[in-house]
Amino acid sequence: MPQLNCIAPKSEHGSTSDPVESSLSLTEMSESQNKAVLAFPVQPKPLQVPLYPITLKFEEVVYKVKLEQGGFCCGGTWGSKEKTILNGITGMVCPGELLAMLGPSGSGKTTLLSALGGRLNGKLSGKITYNGQPFSGSIKRRTGFVAQDDILYPHLTVTETLFFTALLRLPNSLSRNDKLQHVEQVITELGLTRCRNSMIGGPLVRGISGGEKKRVSIAQEMLINPCLLLLDEPTSGLDSTTAQRILTTIKRLASGGRTIITTIHQPSSRLYHMFDKVVLLSEGSPIYNGPASTALDYFSSIGFSTSMTVNPADLLLDLANGISPDFKQSTEQGENLEQEQKSLRENLKSAYEKNISARLKAELYSSEVNNYSHTKDASRRNNQKAEQWCTSWWHQFRVLLQRGVRERRHEAFNKLRIFQVISVAVLGGLLWWHTPSSHIEDRIALLFFFSVFWGFYPLYNAVFTFPQERTMLIKERSSGMYRLSSYFLARTFGDLPLELALPTAFVFIIYWMGGLKADPVTFILSLLIVLYTVLVAQSLGLAIGAILMDIKQATTLASVTTLVFLIAGGYYVQQIPPFIVWLKYLSYSYYCYKLLLGVQYSEDDYYECSKGELCRVADFPAVKSMGLNHLWIDVCIMALMLVGYRLVAYMALHRVRLR
Structure with a gap:
């Protein structure tokens, strides 16, 4: 017995x-x-x-899920039915x-395993204790938890994957060399020596085999003893x-x-x-x-x-x-x-x-x-002793920052993305080639193009960030690997050099080709405004992705948002009806466009409106509707957007269930 x-x-x-x-x-x-x-x-x-x-110890563990029915109940509402996945399981290990x-x-094997690992949400009853607690x-x-699906970063090598895990999960009492020794021994013992310097790989990246990925997943948990x-x-x-x-x-x-x-x-x-x-x-x-x-x-x-x-x-x-042991296959199958x-x-x-x-x-x-x-x-x-994190916040931030840069260096600087930005910059520079100051309509259009392109391009890139990393975030936070704040800030700061390099190159190309104001101070201010807008747009994209956590839904919402911002940006519709004028104050493209106008022109500037006749730039209808004053207020409003959107993204990540 x-x-x-x-x-x-x-x-x-x-x-x-x-x-x-x-x-x-x-x-x-x-x-x-x-x-x-x-x-x-x-x-x-x-x-x-x-x-x-x-x-x-686990006693009388019962887990039920609700199944929605396809028809209406007598009361006229959607019906639901409970299905028992686990039914009174007791034991001790x-x-x-x-x-x-x-x-x-x-x-119900995986469901029971998830329940014992504290990773199950829903209607779970019974008693599960760990040393009576x-x-x-x-x-x-x-607790180490090895999921059936291998959740790994595709662009990291096997050694990098295990070493970053060791840095995050092993205590500070071990030195960096000690942790590296652990990694080396795990690689040897699990037969990963041959592929130690190979990328993990993914759907679009060739990497190690499925069996090797499974061994890497197990090695990650074995590292923490x-x-x-x-x-x-x-x-x-x-x-x-x-x-x-x-x-x-x-x-x-x-x-x-x-x-x-x-x-x-x-x-x-x-x-x-x-x-x-x-x-x-x-x-x-x-x-x-x-x-x-x-x-x-x-x-x-x-x-x-x-x-x-x-x-x-x-x-x-x-x-x-x-099926009983003495069962014999019969040709009569059925009820x-x-x-x-x-x-x-x-x-x-x-x-x-x-x-x-x-x-x-x-x-x-x-x-x-x-x-x-x-x-x-x-x-x-x-x-009480173990409630403290095994590594400090600053250590987690540094390791996550380093890992994020290594993982996304291929994504941020891939050839297609560089070609996309540079080709648009060169084409735009050719279309606006040395636009004369008298063609103020074309110059204003170029400034609006700045605000639109770098208001929408980073937004669409950022929308995919958290939905794509959702499974990894759940896996690592379920293991208590790091604080959410260290992850979020490392993700934020890690994106800065990667996300700001391309817009900088873009502005350098199109600004001088387009014949805008040839003044170093004006150029630097214009570049800073564009980079500022990139950060705000990225913040909104992160917030949308974190709230919805679904790529299709997030992309749809981003498309609607950018369309509204485009129309209300102050260029296409200059006199918006009073009952809907508030829309333009929600658009960061509007503030970016206004700031670019403000550094490019002043109220005392003139342009040749007709042959031999000069007119004030401030009186030009498109400029007059925007205004050239109170630029610091616009800077502050964009700062509120920058901080506000990222706070929304952070709070939304707190709502992600760890299972």
Whole structure:
């Protein structure tokens, strides 16, 4: 019968350590060269990364989701129906144990793993505790979570990806060289040496293989020496040898005092025998929970045995699918087969309630009574210590800034983007080639073109920023890797040199080709106004993207916004009706256009309005409708837009659910 008693992991000398107070160094997890080694072998200089063993308990976990119906209910409103994804799952995993969750597709394995990792939103009930405490920030930063999908930056190399992870997630007590040693050893142990300097790659960037990406994802979590490690299909897409190597490493991590839970699809027999415990799910309900070694004996005791020598995982998955060991394929398929499968699953659930459930809860309660009293105070002390971030805000900012520049250097300065901006600048310069001062209409049109092009181009680029990084942001913040403020400011400052270089080149080309006022001060002021507008437009794009977090919706809203700003920018419609005149005061293009006019002309300037006749620039209708005064007020209004839009973007990112 399944046993759930937790035994504290033993040290190398055989003594039992307290599951809360013990702290293992990385050097304690090394082994001989003839065996599979861990990600953190013995270093010349011992590296102390504290290990805080966690006993994970979950009792009667139930998770339901609402399904919207396609028709109307009697009351005339849309109906909804609840679907139970997890149905009363109970269990316990102790330090030093490896628990595998098995079951067919759709049985709830990934959902349960997400719930245990504190990454599940919705109607979740039941009790999940970590050393008797609920999920908290300290637990989050001690937990490694390897998702089924590999979420990695495509333009970073394998070494860069792991090194930046080490800089962000390993404590400041380790030096930069110590962290680099960790990275080097992880690369070696997971067989990533051959691709260490290769880009990760993505849909449009050629990079490493899918199996190598999976190993990089696992390596990221192994770097932090996690106390609780959760893995969703870690061997998916890998060959049997690599899968064996990864699971051997995971098993050794567990033997070092970690609590490890993994979902796995169709494991081989040699992988199955590495598991300490197994939870078998069928349609969201448990049908077995206990030691992996006694699973076949249990099912044999309730009448489900086979005379053949089979992979235990195959037999368990057949039972979870409602297929008995003596099932013979029949040509008669249909309702009878489905009814038999349903009946078998119900029998297995009933047997679980009768033979396992009550004993499981009793042992769970007994363990809590015996261990909670002496671990409660220690848990509280350790929680208080670990609530602090392992790295400082300034350190996070610097690392994120460096990583962001490395990742986006290819995107910001790709040939197509450079060609796009330079070609528009050259074409515009040719069209406005040395425009004489008497052609004031053309000069004003050129200034408006400045405000429009650099008011809209950066906006559309910025709209994609947060929707594209949403999965990465959720993954890293769910792991407690950094503060949102450090990420946001690093993203903001990191974009400055990349986003301001192209508009600077643009202005240098078209300003002098267009024959605008040949005065260095005027040129510099015009350049600063354009760069100022770029920052404001980028801020609005970031806000739109952060609020909607959907590329299609954000692009649509950006298109409508830019169209309104274009029409109300003060060039096309000079006398806007009073009831809608407020629109132009929302347009940063309007302020940019006005500022460009203000530095290019003054009220005392004249132009040749007809042969031999001079007229004041301030009296020209297009200039008169805008005005050349109160420019500092316009600068301040744009400053409010700049700060306001970015604050909106920051607050919108706070609303992104970490799951």
